[in-house]
Amino acid sequence: MRLLRAIRHLCTGSLMVRRRFDRQTLAAIEEAVRRAESLHAGQIRFAVEPGLPLSALWRGQTPRERAIEVFSELRVWDTEHNNGVLIYLLLADRDVEIVADRGVAGGVVSAAQWEACCQVMESRFRTGAFREGAIAGIEAVAAVLARHPPGRAAGNELPDAPALL
Template identity: 70%
Template sequence: MDVLRMLRHLCVGDWWLRRTFPPSALAAIERAIRACEERHAGEIRFVVETALPWAALRRGVTPRERALEVFALQGVWDTEHNNGVLIFVLLADRDVEIVADRGVAGGRVAAAEWEACCRVMEQHFREGRFLQGAIAGIEAVAEVLRRHPPGRKGPANELPDAPVVL
């Protein structure tokens, strides 16, 4: 077990979330997702988790493993054309993960492109610019989706645009 990681997860609480993503920032993220989804056929879901639950920490769950779990729990896979993309932020680990459904990923988008979107966000976050980082990440994902269209747009806005806070 990584003791420092456990301490970070135990010490990061709701106060950190309110500081990094206050209600005004969450509303701005929702507006950015709505605007970006008008430019491509993908569905973006933005999820912020302050820290992992104790049981997940003890099992050594990685941010990527948690992102895959959240992808399923939030139903990002449940779109008509499998065109959902999850942007997952794990604050305690200072990590961003992107998980794209098979209609978007499926060999069409190199992992390095998604990784570049994550790095853009993480750079802003390191500098304390959380809202700007989230918006830059959403814009970067939208640009990837514009360059690699996931096919037809499904029914009107299949996934909610509002960010989820776990």
């Protein structure tokens, strides 16, 4: 299993990301983030990474662990009201992780609610519907944030454009 995962990660590169997330798809995701953020005070950041480096695979790094690193690297935590949410896609694993800052719903959003948002995306990604999956996932996260308002809005603090890592 470990060898198969390593091969999958080494064979998944930026070209594959560009095929699945072309300019039109990236623009649609950016617009979906913009629309979603108008419904609540949270800040959403969408990031796609093709695969992990061999050193991370050797250490057995999980998609969740990498998502937490990306949360920090993209400074999603650096909002005035700690209301940032990262949607992270590790393409080689077709795994989606959501990392929410401590100001998001004061910890009342259950892991099951975030997992349901991830499953919305993952099910569409399995069929190759990357644009639809990303937008549906952003809308699902927005619905969670609308039900559990994350404090006050402080303007658009994070880029709406997806991050391609």
